[in-house]
Amino acid sequence: MKYILVTGGVISGIGKGIIASSVGTILKSCGLHVTAIKIDPYINIDAGTFSPYEHGEVFVLDDGGEVDLDLGNYERFLDIRLTKDNNLTTGKIYQSVITKERRGDYLGKTVQVVPHITDAIQEWVMRQAKVSVDDDGVEPQVCVIELGGTVGDIESMPFIEAFRQFQFKVKRENFCNIHVSLVPQPSTTGEQKTKPTQNSVRELRGLGLSPDLIVCRCSTPLDTAVKEKISMFCHVEPEQVICIHDVSSIYRVPLLLEDQGMVEYFCRRLDLPIEMRPRRMLTKWKEMSDRSDRLLEHTSIALVGKYTKFSDSYASVIKALEHSALAINHKLEVKYIDSADLEQSTQQEEPVKYHEAWQKLCSADGVLVPGGFGVRGTEGKIQAINWARKQKKIHLCCVCLGMQLAVCEFARNMFGWQDANSTEFDPETKHPVVIDMPEHNPGQMGGTMRLGKRRTIFKSNSRKLYGDADHVDERHRHRFEVNPELKHHFEKKGLHFVGQDTEGQRMEVIELEDHAYFVGVQYHPEFTSRPIKPSPPYFGLLLAAAGKLQSYLLKGCRLSPRDTYSDRSGSSSPDSELSELKFPSVS
Numbered sequence: 183m184k185y186i187l188v189t190g191g192v193i194s195g196i197g198k199g200i201i202a203s204s205v206g207t208i209l210k211s212c213g214l215h216v217t218a219i220k221i222d223p224y225i226n227i228d229a230g231t232f233s234p235y236e237h238g239e240v241f242v243l244d245d246g247g248e249v250d251l252d253l254g255n256y257e258r259f260l261d262i263r264l265t266k267d268n269n270l271t272t273g274k275i276y277q278s279v280i281t282k283e284r285r286g287d288y289l290g291k292t293v294q295v296v297p298h299i300t301d302a303i304q305e306w307v308m309r310q311a312k313v314s315v316d317d318d319g320v321e322p323q324v325c326v327i328e329l330g331g332t333v334g335d336i337e338s339m340p341f342i343e344a345f346r347q348f349q350f351k352v353k354r355e356n357f358c359n360i361h362v363s364l365v366p367q368p369s370t371t372g373e374q375k376t377k378p379t380q381n382s383v384r385e386l387r388g389l390g391l392s393p394d395l396i397v398c399r400c401s402t403p404l405d406t407a408v409k410e411k412i413s414m415f416c417h418v419e420p421e422q423v424i425c426i427h428d429v430s431s432i433y434r435v436p437l438l439l440e441d442q443g444m445v446e447y448f449c450r451r452l453d454l455p456i457e458m459r460p461r462r463m464l465t466k467w468k469e470m471s472d473r474s475d476r477l478l479e480h481t482s483i484a485l486v487g488k489y490t491k492f493s494d495s496y497a498s499v500i501k502a503l504e505h506s507a508l509a510i511n512h513k514l515e516v517k518y519i520d521s522a523d524l525e526q527s528t529q530q531e532e533p534v535k536y537h538e539a540w541q542k543l544c545s546a547d548g549v550l551v552p553g554g555f556g557v558r559g560t561e562g563k564i565q566a567i568n569w570a571r572k573q574k575k576i577h578l579c580c581v582c583l584g585m586q587l588a589v590c591e592f593a594r595n596m597f598g599w600q601d602a603n604s605t606e607f608d609p610e611t612k613h614p615v616v617i618d619m620p621e622h623n624p625g626q627m628g629g630t631m632r633l634g635k636r637r638t639i640f641k642s643n644s645r646k647l648y649g650d651a652d653h654v655d656e657r658h659r660h661r662f663e664v665n666p667e668l669k670h671h672f673e674k675k676g677l678h679f680v681g682q683d684t685e686g687q688r689m690e691v692i693e694l695e696d697h698a699y700f701v702g703v704q705y706h707p708e709f710t711s712r713p714i715k716p717s718p719p720y721f722g723l724l725l726a727a728a729g730k731l732q733s734y735l736l737k738g739c740r741l742s743p744r745d746t747y748s749d750r751s752g753s754s755s756p757d758s759e760l761s762e763l764k765f766p767s768v769s
Contacts, residue, residue, distance in 0.1 A: 183311055184452045185357050187345055188328045189391070191382025192364040196399050199252035201362055201426065202328040203259035204436040208445055209324050210260055211436075211464045212456040217315045217322040218256040219307060220249070220269050222330045223337035227273040228266070230631075238494030242657045242709055243268075246634030251497045252328060254709065258501060259436075261712055262315040267306070272337060275302050295340050303344035304351065324454070333361075333386045346390035358451055361386060361393035365400040365408070374400060374408045376415070383416040392417075394451060395444070397424045421447065433471040433713070440464060470508065470713060477513040481728045484546035486566045488559040490518035499552050499581075502711035506724035509716050514724075517542045521551075521562030528562075543569070548699075548727030550720075553582030553659070553706065557607040560587060567591045570700070577699040577726040579719055582660055585692060585702030586616040589664050589672065592694075596675050606662050617665045631661045638681045638690040638705065648718050654681075656705035663704070664689040699726035 188202045199220075206216045226232070229240045230248030241254040247266020257264060279302050283293050311325035329345075331338050349357040363379040383393060396416055398404055404412075404425040413420040424442050426435060449456050483503055489495035500516060507514035522528060523539035543549065549570050551563050560583075567588050570578040580588045586604055593602035593615045601608070604616035619632060639653045648654050666687050669679055681691030681703075694700035703719055711717035716724075725731040 183308075183322070183352070183356065184324045184454065185307075185311065185348070185352060186324065186326045186360060186448075186452075187358070187391075188326065188360045188362060189333055189342075189386065189393075190329070190331070190362045191333045191386065192378045194330075194332055196362055196364055197426070198328050198330075198362050199255045200432055200435055201360070201397055201439075202252070202326050203255040204439050205360065205444070206256065206324075206326045207259045207436040207467070208440050208464065209326075209448070209454075212445060212454075214324050214454065214456070215316060215320050215322045216260060216324045216326065217262070217311060217313065218253075218260065218264065218268065218326045218328070219310055220252045220256070220328050220330065221341055222250055222269065222271045223335060223341060224271060225273045225276070225337075226271060227277060228269065228271065234489040234495035235492050238492065239497040240659070241498060242633060242659045242706060244635040244657065248633065248659070250330070251494060252330075254498050254501070256326075257709075258712055260315075264315055265310075265313065267310050267313070270303070270306055270310075272340070275299060275306065275340075278302055278306075296343060299340050300344040300347060303341060304348050307348070308352075333382060333389070339389075342386075342389045342391065349391070355451075355453055358394045358448070359391050360395045360397055362397045362399060365398045365404065365412075367401050374402075374405060376408060376411050379412055380415045387417075393422075394418075395422050395424055395447065397426055399426055401428050403427045431471050431474045433467050433474065436464060436467055437471065466714065473511070474508060474513075477508075477511060479512045479728070480515050481507055481510075481512040481548070481724060482515040482517055482546045483548045483550055483723070483727065484517045484519055484543045484566075486519045486521050486524070486543065486549060486551050486563055488521055488554045488556070490520050493518070496552060498706075498708040498711070499550070502708035502717045502720040503550070503724065505711050505713050505716040506721040508713070509721065510724055510728055510730055512724070512728055517546050519543055519566075521559035521566065524562035524565045525559075548577040548579070548723050550723065551578070551580045551584030551587065553584060555583070560607060563587050564591045564594075568595060571595075571694065571697070574696065575698045577723055578701070579699070579723040580692075580702035581708070581719075582704060582706060585704055586662060586664060588692065588700075588702045589677070589689075590615050592672060592675070592677050593668075596677075597671065604662055615665055615668060616662050618662050632658050632663075634658065636705070637684050639684055639686070640681050640691070656703075656707055657709045658705045660704065699723065699731065 186205060188198050190196050190198045202218065206218055210216045228248045229237060229250050232240060239251045240248050241251045242248055243266055244263055245265050247269065249266060249269035253264055253269055279293060279298055282288060307327060312321050314321060329338065329341055361383060363382050365374050365376060365379060367374050379398060386393060396412060396418060409420055409423045412423050421443060426438055448454050487496060504514050519539050519542050523535050529536040543566060549566060551567060564587050568591050570576040590602050590604060593599045593613060599613040601611050602613040602615045603611045605614050605618055634657060635655050636658050637653050637655050666689065676695040678693050679689045680693050682688060683690060690704045692702040701719055707717040707719045711720065725734050
């Protein structure tokens, strides 16, 4: 097993997740089996109880793991399926060590950070690195490990010490460290500054780790003189200094790494069994990057959410929309709308903000109402859903809480149940349209929702989101559900529950008849979207918003080559797999 540790310096949020994912991508393109582990030094057991403003989106895995959003990058870039144990936190490590201590596994010894915590970290990494992440069940050959935070953080110290020991345990030829640092370029002088990188590498060396590659994040390509300066003061060869400057698309990052000889370096440094042959997987990435840069047509989607001030709160949602827009050869424009700004209270207190929010909503080609928690902003979401339902030509997709609120809106305005609501927001409502699931609400917050991959059964005689499939497996994250006892009321009025769980008790998919595109799903389809395999509900929304849905359906749910990888002259790439890819039907 080969281990590649990615550390960061100077600032957090520097892009270690994208770089770690890109390293895995270029190695997988060489025919290697790759897995990934994300280490987060916080004491939380998992990311499930984080506010989206605190740490961004909570990504959900097949096994129900609530993990860091970087695992979403790993899955999308590498097209693999990870487990909750691929996200390691300080809380998990201490919990496992304390459990062993309570059982007496340490035979009365004093339990300390060194060696007990550091040993537990190493054992976890070695055990998880061998777990297959591909459908073929083959054990991975390379494990890319990303250490969150920055070198020098007090929370990271046990992990740095663990890997200092780890490099000797697995031998030098099996361990490599990539250090990601920032090279700032002050606008006053325009000069690229190397001192932050020098200090960061010096601190890392002082802790016992020597970087094999220094990846420099910068706004413009590194000057040769700057590269040589970093090489000299950080004790590495110039070829070991890699530049990742700002690019138009994250799909270009693996290409930048390969162009600067990273594959050849790994071959020598880790003695990897790589054949130096054309790498088809990276050819597809180049096609996607080139195509993304030359898109001419635009499609706008209004995202009506509660956490719109921080785009990472909806990271997977945005990626799913981008995948779908790219598939139909359109450039995506996301119009972020704080749902609270659509409410009547805002009109009275801040009328300018209220009118700007509604103007954004009305000018969009499609509307997306994503998930969320808490009562704030829910009435604004309901107002947006109400407007989209009445304007039958407006294309709407509702996810998780969005679907629940769509049912509430329908009950209020079609049945006259003015207090129809979720018991999450109004426990005393006379019309509990959305209710809690007792088995998933034990009074404890962490890890108690209905989580992970669950099966949805489609009705055979209903319009389907996924072509002719009779079922679909998607990832869930919710504690409340549509009240199944009221199902017949809604279906009489034209709101159909076309997807249910395997027991037929939980409502999973809704469609409104006599509407251009009105779809709601209880699950989170964005978590399984991939760059060349977009999620069907999002893909349907983009097709409808671009005016291509009916054409797509008439062509047997296929996109023509002109609709996929086509350049400005309309000629298409013969190597494009998208031109032959049959997407799931959306109707």
